[in-house]
Amino acid sequence: MPIPVRATRLTYRSLVAATAAALITVGLAPSGAQGAPPRESRPVYSYENAIRESVWVDTGLDEDGDGRTDRVAVDIVRPRETARAGRKIPVIMDASPYYSCCGRGNESQRKTYDENGDPVQFPLYYDNYFVPRGYAFVAVDLAGTNRSDGCVDVGGRSDIQSARAVVDWLNGRAHGWTSRSGGERTRADWTTGNTGMIGKSYDGTIANGVAATGVRGLKTIVPIGAISSWYDYYFAKGAPLYDSGPDWLSGYVESPEARERCQAVQQRLVDGAPRSGDLTALWTERDYVPDADKVRASVFAVHGMQDLNVRAKHFGQWWDALADNGVERKVWLSQTGHVDPFDFRRGTWVTTLHRWFDHYLLGHDNGVDREPMADVEHAPDQWSTDRVWPPRRTATTALRPGPGRAPGVGTLSLTPARPGATETFTDDPRQDETDWAAAVDTTTAAKAGFVTRPLGRDLRLSGSGRVTVTATPSTSSAHLTAVLVDLGPATIRDYAAAGEGITTLPARTCWGASTAGDSSCFKETKAHTAEVGHTVFSRGWADLGNHASAAEGRPLTPGKPYTITLDLHASDHVVPAGHRLALIVAGTERNLIEPPASTPRLTLDLARTTADLPLVGGAAAFARAIDRSAASAGTPGAGGRSSDGVAGPRSIRPIPGGSTR
Incomplete structure (x- = not known):
């Protein structure tokens, strides 16, 4: 239990006396009565x-x-x-x-x-x-x-x-x-x-x-x-995630003396981590x-x-x-x-x-x-x-994007699209997941969105998913982003703010004993929340040039279709009844991946595009959630941007920056 700050002013003499008494009682055992198996260590030293x-x-x-x-x-x-x-x-x-x-x-x-x-x-x-x-x-x-x-x-x-x-x-x-x-x-x-x-x-x-x-x-x-x-820290299947490599981080944390004597190691980091995103031996060594x-x-x-x-x-x-x-x-x-x-x-x-x-x-x-x-x-x-995670009833379920009532505003269901169905978008490195989600119900040039009906009951996704796309680029290079979005109002932790979901308070509580040089008292925190109209809860990126190999990217042939799988980040999210689930496929995501050398227009082959998602209850749970009769009782979720834009990402540097420590 925390100790209020004003309750910690014990004298050294009283602390030693209390400790000695405790040690006599327990016979130098850290917890429990003599002769009984200990269940919890106690602060007796x-x-x-x-x-x-x-x-x-x-x-x-x-x-x-x-x-x-x-x-x-x-x-x-x-x-x-x-x-x-x-x-x-x-x-x-x-x-x-x-x-x-x-x-x-x-x-x-x-x-x-x-x-x-x-x-x-x-x-x-x-x-x-x-x-x-x-x-x-x-x-x-x-x-x-x-x-x-x-x-x-x-x-x-x-x-x-x-x-x-x-x-x-x-x-x-x-x-x-x-x-x-x-x-x-x-x-x-x-x-x-x-x-x-x-x-x-x-x-x-x-x-x-x-x-x-x-x-x-x-x-x-x-x-x-x-x-x-570490490869997945700096790259996502060939797509560069930061404008720096491991040599920057090494230089940031090294002692001044180490900077002088470790130039050869620094150079190995530069040489072994090319910005091409190729999976070199340096990255293989750093994959646990x-x-x-x-x-x-x-x-x-x-x-x-x-x-x-x-x-x-x-x-x-x-x-x-x-x-x-x-x-x-x-x-x-x-x-x-x-x-x-x-x-x-x-x-x-x-x-x-x-x-x-x-x-x-x-x-x-x-x-x-x-x-x-x-x-x-x-x-x-x-x-x-x-009891276990993901829950035992979780099953990978293939959801299929399909064309909708307008270009770029498609459907997401269990039914595959007909052969020949397509959606097209143009990479716009100035936009991000917030922009795409805010315009999910609108025809825009920078994304292709696919949305379920309003759900008639809660739908839980738990674990890691993936999105496989077949895309035809107009240029020799292209980056892709896939995001999952819960379309509907919610109160969330404001992860995009400086505290990444917490606010630090001035009051302190203490967790253990203190000395003059080492206090056990730390500032309290509370949840920093925001009201949003949508929540992006899983993401994935890739360089389409890595379609043939995760280890090496290749130039693309304009007009030729390529198939690649984007790994979605692990999550556990409940899309509530009345909300909608959306899959958005787009190009460069501002501040999270770097743009390709060109500005491609990409055409998705919907019949060959699949989102394999970890649904609790599997396909049956999804079918029940989008049942028309059940969904009619729900209130469609809003797809707009929150008033303060907190659902979107912020520019984040590698580990040392901000609250990353």
Whole structure:
């Protein structure tokens, strides 16, 4: 439970006395009565008196080419009482490139050190909350950042080995030292080796990558808004998603010294990531999905379904691969953008995370592994659960676009279009999904829209979909976008605003113990909502030149038809009765993909175009939802733009920008 700020002013003497009494009561056990199996770790250890130390761990690599094995800095905080008693404890670890350059969390906290170089502030609340409960917290500087040697290689071998080496050291398989160069050997003889990795964005990505190595001792990971394939961060089947590559991100997070010594690594990033969108060996190395069969750890994934930075495709393909390999897993899906659950569902999140770590790191049989697999936010602060996710009754269902009453205003149903039916649009890089959705019922040159009848009952889509199109371009290059839209009024989290669905408040609450240099008190937040006339809830992009190969694009022959499949991002959305479901196919989406070299006119062959969507209840549920007699009782949803335009995307830079940390 949170602690009000004014309730945290305990003296050190009273804290130590309370801790001593608690330790006598439980006999140094972190929770539970003597003789009874523990179910929850309790805050019985002193945070103020905890051991704070730094260790440098050999990675086994020499990425900066200085002739010495690169060492990564590992800052540790752990209970002093367990060390004195010789009691081994588990570790919660956040490996990050952001501890010095950019900060962590909603308040951009950085590591701080005293005059001796010992750690004082550990960003976020993991240390404040969990150290008093009998855990160690370990904050790792990725190679090339803050106080670590080596070079940043953006999800590659050096990044992943930075964190894996620390897991190995915690389990007695790697060398640790008391200083960055030289020093004495030090062993992690205070830990069980059981490690849980956690982190948002880049940090969660590293957790995914380390788990995909199969390293022993890593018991669980909690990736939040995390990447599963770096190619899919920068490209979508050949279509470039940003105006920069991994070399920009590497340069952004590297320490000043690393920039001087890592020019060769920077050049490899440039050479291996051409803006053509070709799938090179650099990207293959940074794709963790094929190695899901190596994952030994349980996975508690969290993702914003409106995350336009680390898009929900990353979660969807990782989740499906974990499921295929029988990995224990849990998920929270929110309506936010790139936001930590600490900032959109704080109390429930901390309680759930506590129970998760207690189970997988301390071995407590608290039942968290038997609870519903998924929590899904269907409206601001309104959550539901599913025993499994996607729900068992979910079935991929082919919906077919057809011509309608006017050009560009078509239908969406279970019935294929007749052979020869077409729709035509011209790429307009000045428009985006908001513009298209606002004009879905109007003939416009920049999109082809396909809409169901008003629904007579709710229709739920849950999981990852895809849209296969056959398109004939008028030029030698073309980019495509497909979006799913709920046409109807709703109150949503304003994911397109600066807070990506949250508003930060001035009041603070505290989550754990504090010291003068490391407060456990954080600003509260609330949902930032907007009233909209439509909601875009899934997206996908592709370069039509990648029709023959996802790995390599080719020039198109004008006037020749090509077939390509666009992967839609994972989502869980209910289209309510009275609303309509729309599929929109268009060209360049402003601010999210870059335009092609030409401005093509594209003709869709509707008979050879299909949207394969994950419908709960399958085709039968869709048929019931669009039944004429049932639909007649509903009120058609509005297809217009909201007054403040919040349903549309905003220009988003790669991970470091805005609230992406």
